[in-house]
Amino acid sequence: MSNTRSSAKRIAAAAEADGDPKAPRTERGRRTLRKLLDAAAEEFGEKGFHEASVSSITRRAGVALGSFYTYFDSKDALFRALVADMSQMVRTSARSALREGMGALEIERTALAAFLRFAAEHKEIYRIIDEAEFVDPASYRAHYETIAARFAERLRAGTAAGELREGLGELEAWAMMGINVFVGLRYVVWGEGPVAAEELAAGVNRLLAEGIARR
Numbered sequence: 001m002s003n004t005r006s007s008a009k010r011i012a013a014a015a016e017a018d019g020d021p022k023a024p025r026t027e028r029g030r031r032t033l034r035k036l037l038d039a040a041a042e043e044f045g046e047k048g049f050h051e052a053s054v055s056s057i058t059r060r061a062g063v064a065l066g067s068f069y070t071y072f073d074s075k076d077a078l079f080r081a082l083v084a085d086m087s088q089m090v091r092t093s094a095r096s097a098l099r100e101g102m103g104a105l106e107i108e109r110t111a112l113a114a115f116l117r118f119a120a121e122h123k124e125i126y127r128i129i130d131e132a133e134f135v136d137p138a139s140y141r142a143h144y145e146t147i148a149a150r151f152a153e154r155l156r157a158g159t160a161a162g163e164l165r166e167g168l169g170e171l172e173a174w175a176m177m178g179i180n181v182f183v184g185l186r187y188v189v190w191g192e193g194p195v196a197a198e199e200l201a202a203g204v205n206r207l208l209a210e211g212i213a214r215r
Contacts, residue, residue, distance in 0.1 A: 004049050014067075021137070022070065022072065022073070024071065029070075029071075032061075032063060032067065032071070033071055035061040035062065035063055036057065036058070036068065036071060036072070036078065037078075037081065037082055037085050038061070039057045039058070039060035039063075040052075040078050040079070040082045041082060041086070041122070041124050041125075042056050042060055042080065042124065043056055043057045043129065044082065044124065044128050044131070045067060045123070045124020045125075045127050045128060047136045047166075048080060048127065048131060049075075050120050053075075054068055054075050054078075056076070057075075057078070057128065061099045066083070073167035076135070076136070076201050079132070079135055079136060079139075080136050080139050083128065083132045083139040083140070083143060084126065084139065084142075085138065086125050086128060086129065086131075086143075087142070087143040087146060087147070089118065089122070090115060090118060090125070090147065091112045091146070091147065091150060093115060093117070093118035094110075094111035094112075094114045094115055094150075095111075095213065096114070096169070097110050097111065097113070097114035097175055098110055098111065100207070103158075103161075103163055103193065104154065104155075104157070104158030104161065104163040104164050104208055105158075105163070105205055105208060107154055107158075108154070108204075108205060108208060109174070109202060109204070109205040110201070111121035111154075112183070112190050112197075112200070112201040112204055112205075113198050114182060114197075115184065115195040116183070116187070116188055116195055116197040116200060116201065117195070117197045119189070119195075120188050120195040121185045123189050125150060125189065126184075126185060126189050129143060130199070133213050142204055147177055148170070148173045148174050149171035150172075150176050151170075151172075151177050152169060152173035155168040155172060155173060177181065177210070179204055179207070180204070183200055183204060187200055200213045
């Protein structure tokens with residue numbers, strides 16, 4: 001819950017910094033924004049963008065319909081804010097699981113396990129991000145480019161520490177992100193029963209460490 005609250009604060013702060021007149025400037029306003037974002041995640045996750053409605057979102061949030069327009073100009077604007085919010089929460093879930101002194105591969109294993117646990121609690125993220133490709137392509141691209149940049153940053157750090165080979169960069173970052181996304185799709189969204197996050201992350205980690213060639 002603390003991650004979701006801080007995420008709402010970051011969105012509000014960024015909007016205020018950009019001069020957005022709708023950015024909430026009080027704690028009460030930020031709580032209302034959080035309610036709207038959480039309700040939107042449920043609504044869009046269940047119905048998809050086109051079938052979702054502002055009135056249904058405000059009912060879920062327990063917010064007056066008129067209050068919605070204090071924060072957003074339209075359903076489209078709310079959707080863009082939600083994609084940014086979920087993207088930030090994905091990054092935060094991974095970053096908050098990391099600890100000082102972890103090795104490069106341990107970082108990747110821990111970050112993936114954290115993402116899988118997050119996705120298990122927020123399965124709607126897959127539908128929402130997928131729909132963003134068509135509803136708001138710029139948000140869709142920004143989501144993946146930002147996450148890939150974090151992968152590339154960690155790879156560079158691992159190389160600098162002498163733990164990973166030279167020459168790792170954007171290609172490997174996008175490939176690793178793709179593995180994580182589709183492992184989550186198969187075992188979290190399509191899976192049945194509890195998610196074995198640590199076991200799955202360890203399996204992917206072995207793939208990173210050993211590759212697939214016969215030794």
